[in-house]
Amino acid sequence: MRNAARGHDLVALRRLNTTVVLRALHRRSPQTLAGLAVTTGLSRPTVEAAVEELTDRSLVGEATEETGERTPGRPARRFRFRTEAGYVLGVDIGLHKMVLLLADLGGAFLATHRTEIDPGLGGGPRLDLLRHAIDAFVDEHAPSRAAVLARCVGVPGMVGGDGVVTTVVVPEWSGVDLGRLLAEDGPDRVLVENDVNLALLAERWQGAATLARDVVCVLTGHRVSCGLTIGGRLHRGRRGGAGELGMLPLLGLSTAQRALAWDGERLSGESEVAALARAADGADPRALAAVAGFADRLTPGIAALALAVDPELIVLTGGATPVGPHLLPLIEERLRPVTLHVPRIALSSLGERGVAIGAVRMALDQVEEDLLADTAS
Amino acid sequence: MRNAARGHDLVALRRLNTTVVLRALHRRSPQTLAGLAVTTGLSRPTVEAAVEELTDRSLVGEATEETGERTPGRPARRFRFRTEAGYVLGVDIGLHKMVLLLADLGGAFLATHRTEIDPGLGGGPRLDLLRHAIDAFVDEHAPSRAAVLARCVGVPGMVGGDGVVTTVVVPEWSGVDLGRLLAEDGPDRVLVENDVNLALLAERWQGAATLARDVVCVLTGHRVSCGLTIGGRLHRGRRGGAGELGMLPLLGLSTAQRALAWDGERLSGESEVAALARAADGADPRALAAVAGFADRLTPGIAALALAVDPELIVLTGGATPVGPHLLPLIEERLRPVTLHVPRIALSSLGERGVAIGAVRMALDQVEEDLLADTAS
DNA sequence: GCGGTTATGAAAGTGTCCTACCGAATTCAG
DNA sequence: CTGAATTCGGTAGGACACTTTCATAACCGC
Incomplete structure (x- = not known):
């Protein structure tokens, strides 16, 4: 360096x-x-x-x-x-959806686009979809393709230091250097990063973790995974596996999501979690019990992570965010007996675009390093 | 900075x-x-x-x-x-013993001293003992007191960013800013640090963790505690509590030491662990079972830490080191099913002076920062 | 002792930064 | 509308640090 x-x-x-x-x-x-x-x-x-x-x-x-x-x-x-001297693109490609976000060098968002994806779409067509969506989006909203100085793509799964992805969500992408493939589309910088890590960057930039340097981010969704920043920098670990506590059955994270199953009444277009949250808001005892069960299964993993890195702040994000207000006090209560100092716990405030925002932030970081790091001290 | x-x-x-x-x-x-x-x-x-x-x-x-x-x-x-342009002092003050180590700016060890301490010695007299031992040691072996540019003291317990110690080993030291008290004895830099962290620094300097940047160090002794370096830098956490997984009963670290109890034959002057190690070397089934039980209780905590930070290397040090050769394969075997990539595990090679060596390293780091960090970029 | 080789010392040259000064543009008071 | 006050913009002069270049010094091998 x-x-x-x-x-x-x-x-x-x-x-x-x-x-x-x-x-x-x-x-x-x-x-x-x-x-x-x-x-x-x-x-x-x-x-x-x-x-x-x-x-x-x-x-x-x-x-x-x-x-x-x-x-x-x-x-x-x-x-x-001149914030218009260049642009960056942040992309979140998950199992069910893709979010694109264009920003200038000042970090102002200029355009965004969201697409549903068939969860069954394989790795090859999925990559094609991604490339074409990026090209079309850039052509429509950026002054030129050359004006985009960096792209960052968030994927569900681990990304090693060599750029190779390891994921169970899109099995065909495992062992693939996604960044290299995407880099063929242009001369700009291309970055690929784990989605939790990007969500965390977003929270540190514009969300609940502003100013905090040691932060743990817990993403709840179809799986539970965690990311962490140490001293303000993302910590990926030897092969991008830092925070993957779901591997340890003893901690129960891998089965936590089941506790949120909800067969209660659902309004039209309402997700399962949203319905659960609405029931919990109404003090439905079964709903509250479900949330408590979720807290029970989430806490050991969070506690292990909190004790391991002793963070200033823990941010909860992802699918379970709607029940967050009920969840947070329960986790705090369960954390108290097993931690010397209970860290502050906060709920994500960025919603569905969090990962894309974090991708923009990472792309901006890269461009700024290229532009501003001539110090060469 | x-x-x-x-x-x-x-x-x-x-x-x-x-x-x-x-x-x-x-x-x-x-x-x-x-x-x-x-x-x-x-x-x-x-x-x-x-x-x-x-x-x-x-x-x-x-x-x-x-x-x-x-x-x-x-x-x-x-x-x-001119390595003789200054000297640094590293101190390890544990419950039972104190080790002093003098080094020049080149990192060459010039003198060392070891004292037994009555485990029942209280905080006040213990501090007096420390101060007098330092003064006498410096007067005897250093050219002058002014030549000592930094002192670093390793203590069993957490040290917050403000220098305040939290420890159960010497209760009277809890809540005390030990560094400030010691700084009264001279104009040099005074540092106080957790003993595991120093043992880890020592391993990274001259021991088993050379060149590794993300390292976890597990200290086994009367208690089990852990330290970690991220990107080559010590990570202390918000209040110095990083790595204190012993707090979580679920992981079983707090009771691990009991598994090493050994009532077998002991040679004169031989410690309990050494006797156990000798019996295990002789394939005594009861000894091997004890070591296996220790591995059973140690592994969940190590696994949690390994998954949390995904280190390049895990170093085992402290009291249980003698049984290390038997222990390491067992831990690795138990780690395999719960980690995606089993990190390398190594045994400390520095022995009893590890903490003092790490204290010297930290003092040297401080002096070098003072001397070499004029870059001010 | 002599040539080859390498380090040392001193000079000139180039480039950057800072201070100081003067002119330019605008505001405010009368 | 006019002049004083204020602040910015431009330029020259001087100081300083680094580099290049050349002559000199010291040592080795023959």
Whole structure:
């Protein structure tokens, strides 16, 4: 990564300072030259040179809109990071659905698209579907294909450091380097990541885990799986298997979902979990018992994870989110006797687009690293 | 830590390059100016200036010993990092014993001392004992007290980010900021850390975990506790509680030690575990059953930890090390059905001084950060 | 002792950053 | 509408660090 053993000459110094200026503008826009000089600690002429170079590289532009406030003295030119200098695409492809999300470099969402997928669709056609959907979506909403600097795809299953997927959800994708296949479609960066990990990134970006650095995310769905960030960075483990506590029968995570089975009345179009949540909201004793049973089976796994990494926060997301308000206190109560300090537990606030949002975040991280990591310290 | 938002001027550049040169010399000594120029990518005059400044600061000296090899041309001056520019002290204070270890900045051990401690000794007298032992040890073996740049003390119990200890081994130390108390004795850096974490650092430095970045360390003793490194860095958790899986009765770690009870014949001075190991070596069926029972109780906790962080390596250390050769295959066998990829499992190779060695390593890390982290990128 | 080889030392050259100064543009007071 | 005050923009001069280049010094092998 950063080669700390190399010295720097003067052109490296200039590149370094240019990057510092770009980073300052990325953090906050617009800014005046004088303001940049203060925040970066550089002199105004130096900042001016850096801004000029960045303008040549189309990464920075002059802000034209009126500032509104009236200050004495000659008005300062204001420069801003050009969020339209590039775009990233986040994709969530699960068993039943696919979500696409386009964002600019400022992290603003520009377009989104959702498709149902036949759960029985095999690996090959599924990949074709994904590729065509991406192409069509980009062609329709992005200025050009070249403007998309990175794509990130969230898949249900483990992703090793070599990019190879291991999944039981789409068996034909196991052992496949999905990223490499997708990279054939364009010259941009392509990333593939486990869906829980992306949901976690999303929560840390815009959801319930803002500012928290050590976070555990528990995804409840057709299976229960977990992801974690340590020190603000995703921890994948040796082969992407970190958080896969479902493997250990003793902890009961693999069978937890069964507790949520619900044969009560369902409104039209209402999912099973939603019906259960509605019944629980109405204090239906059978529904409350079902939620309690779910908490019983969920807690040992969560406790093991909490004790293993001692996180600041645990985020619950996925299919069981609707019953969350009933579930959280129960888990907390069961966690109390077995943990020295019960971590804060929160419910996801991002809903169905969580994974796609996290994919956008990861793609943005990659692009920012490419753009802003010239520091080379 | 590193303030990436600040720009750099030329004096910062010079400081940066000086640090790069120091780091190169720290990595390998001695080196010639020309060699340093190659490894750092700087020109020879620049390296020369940096070496001159470092010599003034007494961090670098000219190597005087004969090189032995005869090369044509004018012989080059060779410079080396002055390992005697400072010293660090590592301490392991457990319930029954205290180990002190003095090392220079090159990591060479200069002196060691071991004392038995009455397990009933309270917190106050125990702290006095520690302070006096440190002072006497330093006075005897270090050139001066001021030459000791950092001390690190390993204690049995959790250490929060604020330095406050939580321990059941020495109850009076719970809630106490031990580091602050010890810091009163001198102007040097004082660190306090959980003993398992230090044992893990030691294994990563000189033991079984060299080069591995994600490692779990399981300390077996009067209690079983665990530590972990993620990406090569210790992970402590929100309040130093990471790895404390003993809290979860379901996993059985808290009662594991009982399985090692052994009432068989003991040689004079032989510990219970050593006698058990000897009996197991002799294929005594009762001894083998005891070890198997220990493996049974140890495995669920190890499995939970392994699934949670998916480490490259698990290191077993502590009191049960003597039966390790019998234990390891049993744990591996029990781990196989519940983990997708069984991590490598290794036995500690550092013995009783492991924690003290880790304390030295942590103190060295601190000093090196102070010395070498001027990069300020 | 002499040539070959390599390191050392000092100079000139290039590039970057900073400070300082002056002109330019706008606001505000009268 | 005019002038003072204020702040920004542009440019020149100086300081500093790194690199390149060349001459000199020290040592080896013949």
